[in-house]
Amino acid sequence: MPLGTLDRTPPPFFRQGPSALTKLVFFSALALFLMVADGRFRIVQPLRAGLAVLLLPVQRTLAVPVQMWQGGADYLGGLDQALKASRDAEARLATQGELTGRLNRLTAENEQLRGLLGLQPALPTRTLAAEVLYEAADPFSRKLVINRGQTHGVALAAPVAGEAGVLGQVTRLYPLTSEVMLLIDKDAAIPVLNRRTGQRSVAFGGVYLPDGGGMELRFMSGNADVQAGDELVTSGLDGVYPPGLAVARVLTVERRVGESGFARILLQPAAEPDAVRHVLVLAPVGRTQPVAATTAASAPMAAKAASASAASAARAAR
Structure with missing residues (x-):
């Protein structure tokens, strides 16, 4: 058989198309496209x-x-x-x-x-639901304005409570609104009772705490039986607040006997005024019947009576 007639092309198994690099470049370009x-x-x-x-x-x-x-x-x-x-x-x-x-x-x-x-x-206390409208603009006091006033039967010096406890009391009346002085105000005072020991004292506002306003127990001797965590409730002796309402919890006790003989007792209020939206206005304990609208002229007299009751409670505690 002549050699010229032989097929010199490689069999299909050994045939090679484009190189691997060429295929990689082509398909990469196609994918990018x-x-x-x-x-x-x-x-x-x-x-x-x-x-x-x-x-x-x-x-x-x-x-x-x-x-x-x-x-x-x-x-x-x-x-x-x-x-x-x-x-x-x-x-x-x-x-x-x-x-x-x-x-x-x-x-x-x-x-x-x-x-x-x-x-x-024991007589039931009348309550009236109210909503907080805004906080008073006075930077030197802590007061709230609620949407209930004289026409709704709110009485001057009426206690105001939230879900967690006492917030304050009404100090000024208007026909449709009322101004509530909070317990953390510098002029606020409330007689309290230590639930653990049964000891009576007076809590005052106007104390600054890292997380907001606070209160303190004044005129307590350095060896008084007060411990951190004690719960304080209203004593009911002032004729304004019903007894047994949560007021505050003892935060710290500094027994500075060597300096003044009195302990410095800081309190955390039970009710946070900054987080409250709805409140209850309670009738004062001394008034069990519906109270008529209080005139503006009687407001100073009621405020003086409330301050006198707080002062007498402070003297009793001392």
């Missing part, structure tokens, strides 16, 4: 949308087992939570039932004891 074209001209957006529509049934079909597993787990978890909440509610209901029964027994016993001792029964 497609990314730029898609980002600038949205060329691939119709293709992507078509593929999404075609693949949606497949995705939904493949997601059914996962959804069934998750739904079953959520159902079982929710069932367990519901059973646990039901058990907790039954336990709380039983506890509240016991407390209610105990409260009813104590109330009946209290009425019997008051009847035996000939004491006047």
Whole structure:
């Protein structure tokens, strides 16, 4: 067989196209072109949308087992939570039932004891809901203005309380609004009772604390039984505040016996005036019937009476 007739081309297995580097450069350029074209001209957006529509049934079909597993787990978890909440509610209901029964027994016993001792029964305090309008612009005082006044039956020197405790008392009346002096004001004073020891004292405002306004107990001896964390409530001896309302908590006690003989006791108010929006206006303890609108001329007399009661309470504490 002549050599010239032989096929000198390599078999298909040994045929080689473009080099690997050429392919890398080509496809890299193509990918870059497609990314730029898609980002600038949205060329691939119709293709992507078509593929999404075609693949949606497949995705939904493949997601059914996962959804069934998750739904079953959520159902079982929710069932367990519901059973646990039901058990907790039954336990709380039983506890509240016991407390209610105990409260009813104590109330009946209290009425019997008051009847035996000939004491006047405790009178309920009238309350009036009010909303805080704004804080007074005076930079040297801490006062709030509420949307209840003389026409709503608010009395001068009426206590004002929030959800957490006493906020202050009404010091100025207008026909539709009232001005409330807060307990943290420098001119505020309130007789208090230490819930732990039963000791009476007077708390004064006008103290600066790092997180806002505070109060302090004055005229307390250096060896007085007062500890940090003690809860102070209204004593009810001033004839203005009902007894048992939360006032403040003892923050720090500095027993400076060597200097003045009195301890410096700082208090954290129970109610935060900066966070309160709605308040309750209480009728003073000495007034159990609805009070008529107070005239502007009687305001100074009531303010003097309130300050005199605070001064007498301070003297009693000393």
